[in-house]
Amino acid sequence: MITVYIDGACRSNPGRGGYAFAVYKDNKLFAQKAKGFALTTNNRMEISAFLYAMFYLHKEKLIQRGDTILFKTDSNYLKDSMTKWIKSWEKINFLDKKNPDLFRRCNVYRYHFNIQWEKVPAHSGVAGNELVDQLATQAADQPAELLFHDFIYELENPKASAKLKNIPLNLAAAKKAAAFTYLEAKESPEANPDPNLDQLQALEQQLNLLLAELAASFKANAVPKKLRKSKGVTQKRLKEINKEILQIFAQEKELVEKE
Numbered sequence: 001m002i003t004v005y006i007d008g009a010c011r012s013n014p015g016r017g018g019y020a021f022a023v024y025k026d027n028k029l030f031a032q033k034a035k036g037f038a039l040t041t042n043n044r045m046e047i048s049a050f051l052y053a054m055f056y057l058h059k060e061k062l063i064q065r066g067d068t069i070l071f072k073t074d075s076n077y078l079k080d081s082m083t084k085w086i087k088s089w090e091k092i093n094f095l096d097k098k099n100p101d102l103f104r105r106c107n108v109y110r111y112h113f114n115i116q117w118e119k120v121p122a123h124s125g126v127a128g129n130e131l132v133d134q135l136a137t138q139a140a141d142q143p144a145e146l147l148f149h150d151f152i153y154e155l156e157n158p159k160a161s162a163k164l165k166n167i168p169l170n171l172a173a174a175k176k177a178a179a180f181t182y183l184e185a186k187e188s189p190e191a192n193p194d195p196n197l198d199q200l201q202a203l204e205q206q207l208n209l210l211l212a213e214l215a216a217s218f219k220a221n222a223v224p225k226k227l228r229k230s231k232g233v234t235q236k237r238l239k240e241i242n243k244e245i246l247q248i249f250a251q252e253k254e255l256v257e258k259e
Contacts, residue, residue, distance in 0.1 A: 002062060003027075003070045004053050005120075005128035006078075008045025009136035014160050016147065018139030019045040020132040021053035023062070031056070032131065036139035039157075039164055040150040045136065046075040047102040050082070054109050055200065068114040074122035074129055082106065083117055101152050101211050105204070108253055155212045200255055207248045214241050 003024040010017040020034035033056060037045070050071060057063045073079055081103065090107055094100035109115060120129050154161040217238060 001068050005072045005132045006049035007132035007136045008042055008049050009140050010042035013042045016140045017045045018136040019049035020135035021049050022128055022132050034135040034139040036142045036147045037150045038147040040153050043077055046078045051106055065112050070116045072118045072120045074120050079117045079119050151208055152211055155215050203248050203252055210241050210245050
């Protein structure tokens with residue numbers, strides 16, 4: 001059985017953040033990954049650590065449908081969300097719940113894998129936990145030009161996002177640098193391409209854009225018509241966005257189901 005330690009870190013909360021995961025096979029460290037963000041929250045990084053660990057395991061063909069994966073975390077929020085609350089959240093389509101954009105993706109995996117959870121104490125000398133804690137912190141503390149952007153969070157929190165004006169938005173350079181920084185020596189960014197993973201990542205980008213447009217439309221439409229600087233978003237466009245989002249969820253589910 002594969003065991004994965006995961007952790008998220010955040011400066012100021014909200015602030016610079018990072019997530020990390022470490023994969024163990026036969027009780028030996030197999031791989032470790034991390035990624036830093038310019039503005040996010042600790043909980044979003046905890047969730048992202050799980051989500052992208054699953055992406056990685058799928059990409060490297062380390063898991064197949066029905067497999068058991070043990071995740072070890074020091075986050076009560078993440079463990080309880082995934083074991084106690086997510087079923088009821090799903091029934092109401094995550095309405096009025098925090099971080100729905102991330103939990104909707106996490107929820108897909110719940111149907112196709114036997115995901116086990118174990119709470120570990122933080123900062124108590126557990127080797128795997130100490131490793132991912134260090135990696136997540138290092139990822140958050142990278143130079144600003146290497147940090148990625150949590151676009152959904154930034155859009156929904158304009159006041160917090162205002163401090164990002166002085167951060168260079170060189171996303172292409174950040175993506176390239178991060179690939180070489182966090183891939184292990186035996187790997188390269190082009191090695192062992194996985195079309196399913198590429199499609200999942202492309203769908204994720206499309207979904208983020210749609211969710212961002214949807215959030216912006218809600219804010220625009222909340223302003224009285226007489227005071228609006230723009231016409232806002234039409235009902236027709238809102239229906240189109242909803243339809244496109246549902247199509248993306250269906251495509252993501254289909255890709256995850258493929259062995």
